[in-house]
Amino acid sequence: MAESRDLRVSASVVLPEGDLEEQFIRASGPGGQNVNKVATAVQLRFRAAACEALSGDVKRRLLRLAGQRATREGEVLIEASRFRSQERNREDARERLAALVREALTPPPPPRKKTRPSRGAVERRLKAKKGRSQVKAMRGRVAD
Template sequence: MDRYGSEKGLFVSSRVRIPDDELEEAFIRSAGPGGQNVNKVATAVQLRFRASASSVLSDDVKTRLLKLAGSRATKEGEILLEASRHRTQERNRQDARDRLVALVREALVPPPPPRRKTRPTRGSVERRLDAKKGRSDTKRMRGRVDD
């Protein structure tokens, strides 16, 4: 059991828990820290999440998630995260899961509504033009004085 959930899946929010059968982990040799151990032990983690086939995410969340994933998303709609920052397999596994949770949480937030264009009121336009005219008069008065 890790800090994000139990055997039932990966806890993202109070409403979203990704089931374990939608996640696939593969352990590979790491190029990161570890000394001679790097050449012997597969400590890096490749975490695959089948986002397009997910049963817990809505279609618009899936679309946002794949867009946020960028180059980490495959053509088949999977998200592939690699973690090799740490020396141990377990910490790399947790790091990959943390990054996936952060990505899904970001995708769960809907985008703000588009901005509606507004026009300035007649009064605000007149006030702006009056201020410009007053400033212009002030600057014109600074010029050379003719008799």
């Protein structure tokens, strides 16, 4: 049985394998001679604009959350080179993409309703200010 490379984000959202593209590149950093010979870093490219598993609102939030990692073509590019093995970097990149999509799936909170302080609260605040003002006015020099 062939293993599916689809990325499960949540119980209801699965990103199809066709919208994901992995490219292996050489990583910088520790690794000795291995770093010069083996392409262990992963570039995971997700074609968000073409993905039919996500709604338009989710795509817009995802591209806004991705920031610098989003391209003009509507793709999200994630680079993973934290680990020395290619497989662990692949898992790391896929998990980071899934976390980003999960964050985009949560709808924004409703806008804040403007409220005004009650008349009693305004009066109490002004009374307290006047009291502080009088205390500070009494701190002047004492005349002989």
